[in-house]
Amino acid sequence: MNRQQPSPMPSHRYRDVFAKVPVPRPIQGAPVARTWPDNRITTAPLWVPVDLRDGNQALADPMDPERKRKFFELMVAIGYKEIEVGYPSASTTDFDFVRLLAGSDLVPPDVTIVVFTPARKDLIERTVESVAGIRGDVVIHMYTATAPVWRDVVLRRTRDELAAMIYAGSEHIQRLAGDNVRFQFSPEVYNLTEPDFILELADHLTKQWDATAERPVILNLPATVEVATPNVYADQIEYMHQNLPRRDGVILSVHPHNDRGTGVACAELAVLAGAQRVEGCVFGNGERTGNVDIATLALNLHAQGVDPMIDFSDIDRIKDVVEYCTRMPIHPRHPYVGELVYTAFSGTHQDAIRKGFAVQGPGFWEVPYLPIDPADVGRGYEAVVRVNSQSGKGGIAHVLESVYGVRLPAEQEAVFARHVQEYTDRTGREASAAELKALYEEVYGCSN
Numbered sequence: 408m409n410r411q412q413p414s415p416m417p418s419h420r421y422r423d424v425f426a427k428v429p430v431p432r433p434i435q436g437a438p439v440a441r442t443w444p445d446n447r448i449t450t451a452p453l454w455v456p457v458d459l460r461d462g463n464q465a466l467a468d469p470m471d472p473e474r475k476r477k478f479f480e481l482m483v484a485i486g487y488k489e490i491e492v493g494y495p496s497a498s499t500t501d502f503d504f505v506r507l508l509a510g511s512d513l514v515p516p517d518v519t520i521v522v523f524t525p526a527r528k529d530l531i532e533r534t535v536e537s538v539a540g541i542r543g544d545v546v547i548h549m550y551t552a553t554a555p556v557w558r559d560v561v562l563r564r565t566r567d568e569l570a571a572m573i574y575a576g577s578e579h580i581q582r583l584a585g586d587n588v589r590f591q592f593s594p595e596v597y598n599l600t601e602p603d604f605i606l607e608l609a610d611h612l613t614k615q616w617d618a619t620a621e622r623p624v625i626l627n628l629p630a631t632v633e634v635a636t637p638n639v640y641a642d643q644i645e646y647m648h649q650n651l652p653r654r655d656g657v658i659l660s661v662h663p664h665n666d667r668g669t670g671v672a673c674a675e676l677a678v679l680a681g682a683q684r685v686e687g688c689v690f691g692n693g694e695r696t697g698n699v700d701i702a703t704l705a706l707n708l709h710a711q712g713v714d715p716m717i718d719f720s721d722i723d724r725i726k727d728v729v730e731y732c733t734r735m736p737i738h739p740r741h742p743y744v745g746e747l748v749y750t751a752f753s754g755t756h757q758d759a760i761r762k763g764f765a766v767q768g769p770g771f772w773e774v775p776y777l778p779i780d781p782a783d784v785g786r787g788y789e790a791v792v793r794v795n796s797q798s799g800k801g802g803i804a805h806v807l808e809s810v811y812g813v814r815l816p817a818e819q820e821a822v823f824a825r826h827v828q829e830y831t832d833r834t835g836r837e838a839s840a841a842e843l844k845a846l847y848e849e850v851y852g853c854s855n
């Protein structure tokens with residue numbers, strides 16, 4: 408029986424997304440195929456790290472030039488082909504960094520640089536100035552908030568006035584930009600904006616920017632603040648996928664944040680729903696609870712047999728650079744990269760892992776409790792089993808054997824485990840491999 412009581416929390420002050428904005432399915436008024444639940448992800452989308460812009464704007468101490476460069480070089484080295492490098496009109500650091508890229512050979516010919524700008528004439532001009540002389544492809548990414556609360560409270564413009572401001576910005580960019588420039592637009596807080604307004608803007612912008620398959624326009628639909636369960640975002644993306652004008656000339660992109668802790672789910676469902684491009688940050692830095700973690704997204708693909716097209720085979724090197732540049736530690740339980748994510752302390756898990764390792768051959772990876780082989784990301788096996796009072800005989804025997812080559816006879820495992828149990832209960836903490844060995848020698852008077 409459920410004995411839960413109403414809480415004193417003022418939940419009545421909040422409304423769900425359906426009360427705030429038309430969610431695509433109902434406004435269509437007719438059943439439309441919702442295909443995303445049956446789709447599968449079989450190839451990696453185009454990843455676009457925004458660590459140097461969205462991630463950077465969330466840091467107490469924004470990256471200095473040396474950190475920006477280090478981060479950029481890392482992203483190039485591991486395989487990203489489109490990288491948002493900054494908000495050049497925001498600061499001299501950002502502007503100068505883009506100038507550094509323009510005047511050096513840091514950008515390989517197959518890498519596209521993205522620069523970010525609001526729809527304001529002076530700031531657009533500064534942005535265009537920053538990319539002058541870049542020989543390779545450049546994307547100029549313009550954004551404006553389009554959601555009703557932002558229109559009314561922040562920008563104080565009607566829908567029509569806001570559309571006019573956006574079109575003035577997009578025309579200005581087009582007038583100034585060179586032939587190597589492609590265009591991107593983000594209606595900020597897409598997930599709280601009326602879908603018909605987005606279609607109206609997309610129609611105008613793709614016409615004006617002459618969207619074609621050869622020179623596509625990027626329409627990026629951000630969940631700037633997550634507000635609903637991921638299936639709602641998937642419906643919102645699929646609606647655009649099915650209804651966008653000049654669809655062949657549009658790269659449909661998503662940019663989830665993680666306010667509800669479901670950024671990864673939103674991105675994955677959005678890809679099922681037709682998104683071709685995903686913006687986020689490596690390990691999920693970003694405003695508030697972060698941008699979607701594009702390392703987790705990539706390694707989720709890897710764990711399902713799909714090549715992520717980004718090289719995470721030395722994940723600790725990537726972790727070191729990200730921690731250095733953001734000056735923030737990565738949580739020990741962070742997916743794929745956390746210090747503890749390939750470690751079992753509990754007895755039955757250790758037993759299963761030990762048995763799994765014993766039969767694992769060169770074929771498909773099937774070790775229980777380890778979704779991927781730690782070696783794939785450059786981790787060793789030493790930390791897979793660690794012993795404390797929650798551990799069992801299998802885990803203890805595994806540590807002694809794998810670290811010291813000490814193999815306990817089967818009947819001795821259970822007996823020795825009781826000694827370890829008594830020891831770890833008494834100390835109240837983890838027993839290192841060296842402590843286990845010392846205890847073994849104490850109990851059996853030898854080192855086997």
Ligand SMILES: CC(=O)SCCNC(=O)CCNC(=O)[C@H](O)C(C)(C)COP(=O)(O)OP(=O)(O)OC[C@H]1O[C@@H](n2cnc3c(N)ncnc32)[C@H](O)[C@@H]1OP(=O)(O)O
Binds near residue numbers: 496526561
């Ligand atoms: C969801 C996102 O991540 S959006 C990106 C957010 N990132 C940043 O803000 C980091 C960099 N920003 C900055 O350096 C500064 O905010 C600047 C240089 C862009 C502008 O600075 P300022 O001129 O001092 O203005 P301020 O920071 O107060 O911004 C508010 C003004 O911008 C306007 N504005 C906000 N978004 C936009 C937009 N996309 N296009 C045009 N104007 C905009 C607001 O309406 C407001 O104008 P008002 O003063 O006339 O009411």
Ligand SMILES: CC(C)C(=O)C(=O)O
Binds near residue numbers: 595629
């Ligand atoms: C404007 C976009 C791309 C953004 O950063 C956001 O909505 O979070």
